[in-house]
Structure formats: C-alpha cells, structure tokens
Amino acid sequence: MPPRRRPASRAEGPARDTRSRILAAARDLAVEKGFDEFTVEKVAEQAGVSRMTVYYQFGSKQELLEALFDQLAERGGMDRLAEEMKREDPLDSLAGLVAVFCGFWASDRVALRRLRSWGGLRPAAAAADADAIERDAWRRRALETVARRIAQRYGKPARRDVKNAVDLLQVLTSFESYDVLARGGRDESDIAELLSQAALTILGVTEARGH
Amino acid sequence: MPPRRRPASRAEGPARDTRSRILAAARDLAVEKGFDEFTVEKVAEQAGVSRMTVYYQFGSKQELLEALFDQLAERGGMDRLAEEMKREDPLDSLAGLVAVFCGFWASDRVALRRLRSWGGLRPAAAAADADAIERDAWRRRALETVARRIAQRYGKPARRDVKNAVDLLQVLTSFESYDVLARGGRDESDIAELLSQAALTILGVTEARGH
DNA sequence: TATTGTTTATACAGACTGTATAGTTCCCAG
DNA sequence: CTGGGAACTATACAGTCTGTATAAACAATA
Numbered sequence: 001m002p003p004r005r006r007p008a009s010r011a012e013g014p015a016r017d018t019r020s021r022i023l024a025a026a027r028d029l030a031v032e033k034g035f036d037e038f039t040v041e042k043v044a045e046q047a048g049v050s051r052m053t054v055y056y057q058f059g060s061k062q063e064l065l066e067a068l069f070d071q072l073a074e075r076g077g078m079d080r081l082a083e084e085m086k087r088e089d090p091l092d093s094l095a096g097l098v099a100v101f102c103g104f105w106a107s108d109r110v111a112l113r114r115l116r117s118w119g120g121l122r123p124a125a126a127a128a129d130a131d132a133i134e135r136d137a138w139r140r141r142a143l144e145t146v147a148r149r150i151a152q153r154y155g156k157p158a159r160r161d162v163k164n165a166v167d168l169l170q171v172l173t174s175f176e177s178y179d180v181l182a183r184g185g186r187d188e189s190d191i192a193e194l195l196s197q198a199a200l201t202i203l204g205v206t207e208a209r210g211h
Numbered sequence: 212m213p214p215r216r217r218p219a220s221r222a223e224g225p226a227r228d229t230r231s232r233i234l235a236a237a238r239d240l241a242v243e244k245g246f247d248e249f250t251v252e253k254v255a256e257q258a259g260v261s262r263m264t265v266y267y268q269f270g271s272k273q274e275l276l277e278a279l280f281d282q283l284a285e286r287g288g289m290d291r292l293a294e295e296m297k298r299e300d301p302l303d304s305l306a307g308l309v310a311v312f313c314g315f316w317a318s319d320r321v322a323l324r325r326l327r328s329w330g331g332l333r334p335a336a337a338a339a340d341a342d343a344i345e346r347d348a349w350r351r352r353a354l355e356t357v358a359r360r361i362a363q364r365y366g367k368p369a370r371r372d373v374k375n376a377v378d379l380l381q382v383l384t385s386f387e388s389y390d391v392l393a394r395g396g397r398d399e400s401d402i403a404e405l406l407s408q409a410a411l412t413i414l415g416v417t418e419a420r421g422h
Numbered sequence: 423t424a425t426t427g428t429t430t431a432t433a434c435a436g437a438c439t440g441t442a443t444a445g446t447t448c449c450c451a452g
Numbered sequence: 453c454t455g456g457g458a459a460c461t462a463t464a465c466a467g468t469c470t471g472t473a474t475a476a477a478c479a480a481t482a
Binding site: 438442 | 453454455456457458459460461462463464465466467468469470471472473474475476477478479480481482
Binding site: 116117118136164167168170171172174176177180181184186194197198201202 | 379
C-alpha cells in the first residue's frame with residue numbers, strides 16, 4: 001500500500017494558500033537559481049513553511065515540479081486563444097495566435113526554460129517524446145485549423161503542402177524558437193512581428209492587406 | 212590548494228583508452244536512461260572501471276558531462292561545413308549547411324537533447340545565456356555569411372532584411388527545431404529537404420534552379 | 423467537545439557526490 | 453634489473469539531498 005497520499009482536496013480548503021505560496025516560492029527559486037539549489041528544503045524556507053509541508057502537499061519533488069509546470073501552462077490563456085480563432089479573416093487569427101504564443105512564452109521565459117529542460121532529462125526516451133508531443137498538441141491543433149482556413153480562402157498553401165507548412169509553423173511558434181530569438185536581444189513584440197511575417201511567407205500569403 | 216587535479220596529459224598516453232571508454236559509457240547511459248540513473252557509479256560500471264577512475268580522469272561529474280558534450284560537438288564535422296561554404300553558388304552552400312546541421316543533430320539526437328537540457332538547468336540565467344549563445348555561434352556565423360552572399364548575388368533578401376532572415380534561419384536550423392520535426396515522425400533527409408525549402412522561401416529566393 | 427484536516431519537529435534510511443589515503447599494477451628510463 | 457612515476461583501485465568518510473515514519477501541536481468545524 002502506498003504509505004500516505006496527498007490531501008484529498010487540493011483545489012480548495014485552507015491548504016490552498018499554502019500550496020500557492022509553495023508554488024510561488026518554487027517558481028522564484030527556479031528562476032533565480034539553477035536547479036542545483038532547487039531543493040525541497042530551500043523551497044520550503046522561501047515559502048515560510050516546513051519541509052514536511054511541501055511533502056504533505058505535493059508528495060514528492062517531481063510532483064511539485066509538475067504542479068509548477070501545470071500552473072505556468074494554465075496561466076497562459078487558452079481563452080485568448082479561443083478568441084483569436086473566432087476572427088473572420090484567418091490571417092488575423094494567425095497573427096493573433098502568434099501574439100498569444102509569444103505572450104505566453106514571454107510571461108515566464110526563464111522558468112519555462114528550466115522546466116522544459118527538466119522535462120527533457122527525466123524519463124526514458126519514449127515517455128519524454130510522448131510528454132513533449134502532448135504538451136504541444138494544443139498549439140499544433142490551433143495552427144492546423146488556421147492553416148486549413150487560410151488554404152481554403154486564399155488557395156495557398158496547396159493542399160498537399162499544408163502539413164509541411166503546419167510543421168514549420170509549429171517550429172517557429174515553439175518556445176525554443178522564441179527563446180533563441182529572445183536571447184538575440186529581441187523583445188516580445190519584435191519577435192511576434194518577425195514570426196507573423198515569417199508565417200505568412202511560409203504559407204505563401206505575402207500580399208499586404210488592409211485591416 | 213586544490214587537492215589533486217586531473218592528469219597532466221589528457222589527450223595522450225595510455226589513459227586515452229580509459230577516457231574514451233568512460234565517455235562512451237556515459238553517452239550510452241545518457242541515451243538509454245534518464246539523468247536520474249546517470250550516476251558516476253553506473254558510468255564507471257558500464258565502462259568496466261572503478262568509480263575512482265572516473266574522478267581521477269575527469270575530476271567531477273560536471274566535467275565529465277562537459278567532456279561528453281565537447282566530444283559530441285566535435286564529431287559533427289566542422290570540416291564538412293567549411294567544404295560546403297566553398298561552393299560557387301551560395302544557394303548550394305545553404306542547402307549544404309542545412310544538410311550538415313541535420314546530420315549533426317541526427318547523429319546523436321537523444322544524447323544531444325539530454326545534454327542540452329542539462330545545460331539549461333545548471334547555471335544562473337546570465338551564464339546560461341552566454342553558454343547557449345557561444346555554443347551556437349559557429350552556426351550563426353556560417354548562416355550569416357551565406358545569407359550575405361545570397362543577398363549580393365540574387366538581390367534578395369533586401370539589405371535591411373538580412374538580419375531578420377538570419378535570425379529565422381538560425382531558429383530553423385537549431386537542434387530544437389530538428390527535434391520537434393523528428394518527433395513528428397520525419398526522418399533526417401525529409402527534415403533537411405523541408406528546412407532547405409523553407410530557408411529559400413524565407414530568403415525570398417524561390418525560383419527553381421538547375422543544379 | 424470530538425473529529426478531521428493541516429502543519430510541524432524529529433529521526434532515520436538510502437543514495438549520491440566528492441575527498442582522502444593508501445595500496446596495486448604496469449611501463450619505462452637509468 | 454631496478455627505481456620511480458603514472459594509472460588504476462579499494463576503502464572509508466563527510467556532507468547533502470530525497471523520501472518515509474511517527475508523533476505531536478494546532479485550527480476549524482460539526
């Protein structure tokens with residue numbers, strides 16, 4: 001039998017404050033320090049809580065990191081994404097998507113990089129692949145939908161090129177791409193602009209449009 | 212005084228066999244297992260050597276990983292790269308570069324991913340950025356040179372767009388891009404083809420050419 | 423008041439890194 | 453052949469970190 005499990009209700013009750021304080025502390029620590037210094041002890045200390053509480057709330061260091069990742073992923077707005085998808089002109093949707101993605105990546109760039117790195121280390125190859133694919137699936141689905149709409153309305157890209165285009169869009173809008181560009185000194189809006197333009201180029205829709 | 216340092220000659224002498232056996236074992240272990248199981252103990256065991264020997268040769272786990280990274284980075288041919296740069300038509304150089312990069316990434320994809328992840332975790336933010344930039348500098352320089360030559364000969368991209376184009380090429384030819392595409396089920400030549408085409412599109416040089 | 427959920431203190435087992443120290447084996451120069 | 457040094461090994465140990473166990477303090481609430 002598993003010795004003891006997490007408290008039953010993790011989304012409510014007085015424990016919620018503690019959980020969020022711990023998560024905030026974990027985030028800060030992940031940002032400022034390397035993962036060498038990311039110990040349960042220090043997270044607890046920074047959260048003003050005992051080490052045992054962290055284990056009580058999250059069960060293990062790994063689960064704490066997963067919760068942290070979930071929190072970061074959640075905050076980046078699925079809602080804004082749905083909104084952009086509703087635009088009449090799919091080219092507007094595309095620009096909107098790129099902006100949303102960039103905003104998400106920018107919101108916690110350092111923490112995200114650490115967590116993605118951490119994810120790349122943990123499991124065996126197959127599981128890591130599955131994780132990574134799942135993690136980016138929502139982004140791909142949105143891009144696919146928009147690309148299809150654009151193909152339908154503008155006749156480009158050709159039907160058989162849509163998959164290629166979507167693959168490239170997925171690459172361009174990935175966190176890693178954002179990170180590379182940000183390292184080069186560009187800021188968020190700059191990157192969004194560059195990527196939007198590149199996306200149009202790749203789709204073959206290059207004519208300037210009015211709005 | 213530092214207690215004891217690495218043996219003076221690390222590129223010669225009878226110790227070379229041991230070093231390379233350890234590095235090979237480290238590589239294998241990094242590929243098959245996660246980094247949880249990547250302990251000095253297990254590396255030593257897999258290399259058929261005692262744990263102390265690993266410390267004698269490399270000094271620390273971190274230095275072992277750095278040596279492993281250097282070895283992987285070295286094997287991917289700087290020489291083939293220089294060769295591609297010599298081609299008469301810079302468009303051929305570009306395709307050649309993309310192929311070289313893809314070949315490099317493909318050669319040890321899983322190990323590279325682990326090591327890159329590991330690099331993303333270690334140091335504080337600033338140092339990590341510096342590392343990452345340095346690590347990819349050679350790739351960027353090559354892309355920059357080729358882009359300039361293409362601009363000069365083909366008039367595209369426009370001078371003020373070269374930096375944008377190079378940034379995008381850097382993104383497309385990064386390991387992370389390759390990894391994303393490979394996860395999607397594409398093989399090396401497939402990816403090289405896709406990326407070459409995309410590079411041409413981004414540079415604005417799209418007409419079909421004879422070879 | 424009794425119960426239940428939450429937090430804490432303390433203690434401990436197990437694993438890993440890194441250091442210290444001394445011993446072994448092997449090759450090579452004198 | 454011999455002495456010395458380089459490479460390797462065995463053992464032991466300190467320090468840190470994770471995770472578990474256990475019991476106790478505390479709070480809210482039924």
